[in-house]
Amino acid sequence: MDISPGIFLAGIVASAAPLVLAALGETLTEKAGVINLSLDGAILLSAMTGFVVAARTGSPAVGFISAAGTGMLVALILVVVSIYLGQSQVAVGFALTFLCRDLAYFLGAPFARTAGPQLSIVPVPILSDLPVIGPLFFQHSLIVYTSFAAIPLLWFFMYRTPQGLILRCVGENPEGCWARGIRPRKIQTMYTLLGGALIGLSGAAFSLAIKPGWGRPQGCEGMGWIALALVIFGGWHPLRVAFGAYLFGFLQMGGILLQDVFPAIPAPIFQVAPFPLMIFTLVLVHLGRNNTGRKRLLLRLLSGDPPDALGKNYRQA
Amino acid sequence: MKSNSIYFRAGSATLQSIPILVLAAASVSLFLFALDFSPFAIIRAMAAGSLTSWLKFSQLLSIWVPLLLCSCGLLFTFKAGLWNIGIEGQVVMGAIAATTILRLNPTSLPPVFTIIVAMLAACVGGSLWGLLVGILKNRGGVNEIFGGLGLNFVAQGIILYLIFGPWKRAGIASMSGTDIFARDLWLPMPVGWRVAPAALVTAVCAFALTWLLLSHTRFGLRVKAVGLNPEVSRLFHINPDRYGLFAIMVGGALAGLAGGLQVTGVYHRLIPAISSGYGYLGLLVVMLANYKSLPVPLITLFFAWLAAGSIQLPIMLQIDSSLSGVIQGACVLSALLVHGLRKQRKG
Numbered sequence: 001m002d003i004s005p006g007i008f009l010a011g012i013v014a015s016a017a018p019l020v021l022a023a024l025g026e027t028l029t030e031k032a033g034v035i036n037l038s039l040d041g042a043i044l045l046s047a048m049t050g051f052v053v054a055a056r057t058g059s060p061a062v063g064f065i066s067a068a069g070t071g072m073l074v075a076l077i078l079v080v081v082s083i084y085l086g087q088s089q090v091a092v093g094f095a096l097t098f099l100c101r102d103l104a105y106f107l108g109a110p111f112a113r114t115a116g117p118q119l120s121i122v123p124v125p126i127l128s129d130l131p132v133i134g135p136l137f138f139q140h141s142l143i144v145y146t147s148f149a150a151i152p153l154l155w156f157f158m159y160r161t162p163q164g165l166i167l168r169c170v171g172e173n174p175e176g177c178w179a180r181g182i183r184p185r186k187i188q189t190m191y192t193l194l195g196g197a198l199i200g201l202s203g204a205a206f207s208l209a210i211k212p213g214w215g216r217p218q219g220c221e222g223m224g225w226i227a228l229a230l231v232i233f234g235g236w237h238p239l240r241v242a243f244g245a246y247l248f249g250f251l252q253m254g255g256i257l258l259q260d261v262f263p264a265i266p267a268p269i270f271q272v273a274p275f276p277l278m279i280f281t282l283v284l285v286h287l288g289r290n291n292t293g294r295k296r297l298l299l300r301l302l303s304g305d306p307p308d309a310l311g312k313n314y315r316q317a
Numbered sequence: 318m319k320s321n322s323i324y325f326r327a328g329s330a331t332l333q334s335i336p337i338l339v340l341a342a343a344s345v346s347l348f349l350f351a352l353d354f355s356p357f358a359i360i361r362a363m364a365a366g367s368l369t370s371w372l373k374f375s376q377l378l379s380i381w382v383p384l385l386l387c388s389c390g391l392l393f394t395f396k397a398g399l400w401n402i403g404i405e406g407q408v409v410m411g412a413i414a415a416t417t418i419l420r421l422n423p424t425s426l427p428p429v430f431t432i433i434v435a436m437l438a439a440c441v442g443g444s445l446w447g448l449l450v451g452i453l454k455n456r457g458g459v460n461e462i463f464g465g466l467g468l469n470f471v472a473q474g475i476i477l478y479l480i481f482g483p484w485k486r487a488g489i490a491s492m493s494g495t496d497i498f499a500r501d502l503w504l505p506m507p508v509g510w511r512v513a514p515a516a517l518v519t520a521v522c523a524f525a526l527t528w529l530l531l532s533h534t535r536f537g538l539r540v541k542a543v544g545l546n547p548e549v550s551r552l553f554h555i556n557p558d559r560y561g562l563f564a565i566m567v568g569g570a571l572a573g574l575a576g577g578l579q580v581t582g583v584y585h586r587l588i589p590a591i592s593s594g595y596g597y598l599g600l601l602v603v604m605l606a607n608y609k610s611l612p613v614p615l616i617t618l619f620f621a622w623l624a625a626g627s628i629q630l631p632i633m634l635q636i637d638s639s640l641s642g643v644i645q646g647a648c649v650l651s652a653l654l655v656h657g658l659r660k661q662r663k664g
Contacts, residue, residue, distance in 0.1 A: 081650070085657025090400055090462065091604055092653055098601060099646025105639035216639075225466060232463050276471055283457035306460075 006135050008253065014140055016249030017147035018043075018205035018220070022227035023234070023241045024154050025198025029075075030231055031158060032191040033171035033184075033309040034083065037093025038074050040224025041100030042196065043203040046070040048108035050204030051214040055116035063117070064143070064204045071200020074100055075192045082313060083185055083192075089311050097224070105216050118212040119143060143205045150198070151242045158238060167191055171307030174314040184314045202227075236306060327611065334612075334652075341651040345644050354636060362633045363626025372509055377618075377625040379512040379583060380595075382520040383408075383575040384617045387599030388606075389527040390443075390571030395608045396531060397564035398544035403450045403465025404572045404596035406472035407443040411573020412591040413476060414442025415580045416495065419502050420484070428501040435502075436519075436577050443573015444566045446472065451562040461565075477589055484587065494588035504582035513582040523571055528610045530567075540564050572596060601649045607656070620645055 022043060029036045036042075046067035054063025074096055082089040119141035128138040137148070158164040166187060169177050174184035206220040207213065226248060234241030346356045367377045387404060394401035401407075418435035446468065453464040484495045504513035531537035540560050542550040547557035579591055602620055606612040627641035 077650075081653050081657055085654070086660050087653045087657045092650075094600060095604065095646055095649040095653060098597065098642060099650055102639040102642025102646060106637050106643050109637035109639070225470075229463070229466055229470075276467070283453065283459060 006132060008257070010135050010139065012246065012249040012253050013136060014144050015210055015253065016245045017140075017144040018202040018210055019223060019227055019230070019245040019248060020147040020242050021143075021150060021205060022199050022202035022224065023230040023245050024150055024238055025071075025195040025202065026227055026231045027195075027234070027236060027238050027241050028154065028158075028167075028198065029192050029195030030236060030310055031171045031307055032167055032188045033174060033307050033312070033314070034079075034188050034192045035089045035093060035311045036075060036078055036192060036195060036199070037090055037228070038078055038096035038100060039093075039199060039228050040222065041097035041104070042071055042074040042199050043206070043220055043224045043227075044218065045074065045100040045104040046200035046203030047207035047218055047220055048104040048111075048203075048214055050200075051116050051207035052108065052111050054204075054208055055111065055114065058117060060117050060119050060204075060208050063208055064201060067204030067207075068197040068200040071196040071198070071203065072193045073196075075196025075199075078196075079189050079192050083188055086313055086315070089313065101221075108214050109216070112215040113213070116213065117208065119209040141209050143201070143209050146201070147205075151238060154238045168307070171309055174309050178314075178316070183316075185316055188314070199224075232306075330609070330612065337648070337652045337655045340655060341644070341648040344651065345647050348643075348647075354634075358634060359630065359636065359640070362629055363623070366629030366633070367622055367626040372511060373625070375509075375511040377621050378517060380624050381617055381621040382512065382516045382582075383579055383593070383595045384598060384602065384621055385520045385614060386523055386571050386575035386578070387595050388602045388613050388617055389523050390568035390575075391599050391603045392527055392531060392568075392608070392610050392613065393540065393564040393571075394568040395603055396537070396544050397540045397561050398547070399454075399561060399565060400462045401447070401450070401465060401565060401568055402462050402597075402600070403447065403468050404568070404599065405592050405594070406465065406469040407446045407569040407572035408576040408579075408592040408596050409469075409472040409476050410446040411439035411443035411569075411576030412580045412587060413472075413479065413576075414573065415439040415577035416479075416484070416587040419498050419581065420495075422499060422502065428499075431502060432504065432581055435581060436574060439573045439577025439580075440570040441573070443576060444570040446573070447565040447569025448562065451565045455558040455562065473589075476587070476591065480587060480589055492589055494584070494586045497586045498581075502581065503585050504578070506582075513578075516578045516582045519574070519578065523574070524610075524614055527571075531610055536563075598645070601645055605649050605652050607652070 022039060026036060026039060049070040050063040050067030053066040054060045057063070078089070078092050078096060081087050082092045121139060121141055122145075124138040124145075128134045130138070156164075158167060166177070166182055170182065170184045170187045174188075177184050177187070202223075203220070206223070207218065211219040227245075230241055230244040230248065233244045349356045349359065367373050387408065390407075391401055391404060394404075415435040415438055418431065418438045422431060450461050450464045450468060453459040454461045457464075480492075480495055486494070486496050504515050506513045531540070539550070539555050540563070542553065542555055543557045543560040543564075550557055550560075575595060576591060579593070580587055584591065598620060599617075602613060602616050605616050623641035623644055627638040630636040630638050630640060
């Protein structure tokens with residue numbers, strides 16, 4: 001198979017865009033101390049909503065907005081039943097995953113394999129003519145540019161602004177925040193909804209740009225679980241999470257190429273490679289926690305602890 | 318005395334579940350009315366598709382068997398306070414272990430013996446895959462949800478590798494699975510049945526054993542103690558890590574057995590989607606049962622009815638079969654909502 005390296009890399013960058021959005025949305029949610037396990041179903045449901053609305057209105061933009069709304073609605077149910085009614089976040093998220101998945105297939109069945117709009121490629125003037133970098137970064141659709149922008153923006157917001165500090169504090173120590181006059185539940189609700197919106201955008205990015213169309217299967221099944229795993233792999237840090245998403249994209253695309261190099265190994269092996277890697281990283285992080293000395297620097301680069309209050313509902317007095 | 322009797326508890330549990338059923342039925346019906354479907358026609362079609370003949374009902378039971386086995390396995394892990402999301406991987410590894418034995422097919426031994434050994438291998442396969450999750454949690458500090466999730470993908474990779482690699486069908490490898498086993502390695506099935514009687518008996522025995530172990534033995538009590546409060550159980554010289562491992566290994570063995578039975582009893586070969594999502598569905602079942610054992614056979618039967626009945630919907634009413642999943646999800650979400658509201662009222 002002959003593919004020029006430029007096109008290959010541009011393909012990875014584009015196909016990883018929805019994964020970047022979903023994983024960043026989940027990072028935001030989990031940093032505030034909430035696990036949104038509904039990811040996989042929510043992506044599928046918003047992919048369906050985005051596609052159907054865009055097909056009906058003829059406008060992909062309206063499709064993206066309605067998909068983000070769908071993601072927020074799912075997040076809202078999670079927030080109400082878990083944070084406000086005290087049910088396990090894992091349980092609610094899990095039930096929502098399956099409800100949303102089947103709801104998407106059920107409601108989307110009449111629209112399966114119908115024609116619909118799709119985001120066009122918008123090259124950035126001047127920049128897209130640059131050699132190598134041009135095709136790699138500046139000849140994509142708008143949602144891919146959004147995924148580029150989201151990475152540094154989210155990092156800056158989380159680590160360089162006062163609001164970001166509050167967000168991280170709520171995830172680590174909600175009682176402490178309450179004592180300092182911050183309402184943990186309000187903050188958690190806000191960021192879970194915002195994360196839900198990003199997850200929704202990721203769904204529409206699949207059905208309107210990366211894997212255009214709707215059907216059963218759509219092609220984005222399982223991506224939510226992967227995004228969830230990427231958040232852990234990336235140690236709850238937006239830059240590393242995004243790196244993980246591109247690594248996954250590389251391994252997925254690479255599987256097609258590497259198959260020519262190693263014909264004995266079936267392609268699916270390359271696609272599951274990130275997962276043992278993820279588990280291995282987590283074990284390394286755990287084992288290295290008490291060690292001292294030179295090992296520590298390498299581990300610090302790899303490691304990342306989950307927010308302390310992750311998954312625990314804060315019971316407001 | 319009376320308030321402790323099993324009948325009294327069953328009665329009060331039934332009463333408590335009425336609001337859940339009403340809420341789930343009302344929300345699904347409203348949803349269907351809004352889409353201009355008649356819930357009554359749907360129920361009639363689903364009953365016609367699954368209850369009108371023994372052939373159809375035995376089809377329903379063939380879904381009930383793996384679902385009940387997975388749910389039983391999950392009862393152990395939930396009681397120990399673990400979220401065994403890795404159950405899908407355990408089903409897959411059980412199926413792979415069983416296939417390994419069946420492919421060897423030592424002709425010198427009677428086939429019944431080979432099948433029994435294959436089923437034991439399935440238990441061991443699922444159990445070891447569960448053990449891996451447990452060790453990762455205890456020794457590696459990897460939360461069982463994340464470890465299990467990762468291992469599910471790994472198991473999926475292994476099964477695809479085997480089907481497309483060493484075990485590929487003579488000629489061309491395909492998603493339709495490995496070669497079909499010799500006929501004497503199939504679980505025997507009477508004419509007019511869709512479920513192997515041996516599989517049915519296994520599932521019923523597994524449930525009886527689960528219930529006995531969990532509610533009538535010291536082992537069950539210790540598992541529950543670990544789940545309720547690991548710190549206090551330590552004071553009673555119960556090692557929470559060790560009992561967590563026991564629970565996940567028993568759970569994995571039951572999940573693996575489900576995978577093994579799917580291989581010998583249903584598909585007669587190894588296919589990529591061998592778990593059919595029964596592991597994940599089992600999680601919903603046990604959540605709906607509010608983590609108790611006794612409602613599980615009924616709920617699994619209900620879920621199996623929804624799954625079997627909905628297969629007919631596209632043909633009879635042009636309704637997508639994913640409706641069954643919508644109803645199952647709505648039931649669990651209603652249960653969580655009702656439990657939450659009750660908790661809120663108690664303060």
